[in-house]
C-alpha cells in the first residue's frame with residue numbers, strides 16, 4: 001500500500017513548491033496531462049499554465065508532459081506550452097520512465113512526477129523511486145477508462161485513511 005502514498009500532496013500544479021524541488025536536486029518535472037494540466041474536455045492549455053511552464057524553465061528545471069492519452073490529445077499542449085512530451089506512456093509501467101531517464105540523462109532521484117491519479121501517476125513514480133506529487137483532479141469529469149481507476153482509487157484512499165497514511169485534502173510537502 002505504501003506505493004500509493006505520494007511524497008508530496010498539493011492542491012494543484014500552481015501550489016507546488018518548485019524552489020524546494022530544485023533545492024532537493026530535482027532537474028526534470030514530469031507532468032500528467034488530463035486533469036492535471038487541463039480538464040479532459042479542454043483542448044488547449046491556459047495562459048496560466050503557459051506562464052507556469054515558463055517559470056519552471058527559467059528555474060532551469062525541465063518540464064515535460066507524460067500522458068497515457070493519444071498523440072492527437074497531447075500534441076496541442078506540447079506545442080502551446082513549448083515543452084517535450086511522451087504520449088501513450090502506459091503509466092504505471094516502467095518502460096517510458098526509463099526511456100525519459102535515458103533521453104534526458106537524469107537519475108531517478110532527479111525526477112519529480114506530478115499527476116492526479118494514484119494508480120497511474122503516483123504508483124508509477126513510486127515504483128521508479130522518483131519523487132511523486134499528487135494534485136487534485138481539475139474537474140470531476142474523467143476520460144473514458146479512468147472511471148474504473150477512480151473506483152479503485154477511492155477504495156485505496158479509504159484504506160490509506162484508515163492506516164493514517166493519507167487523507168484527502170490534507171496537503172503536505
Ligand SMILES: [Mg+2]
Nearest residue numbers: 032034035116
Ligand atoms: Mg490524469
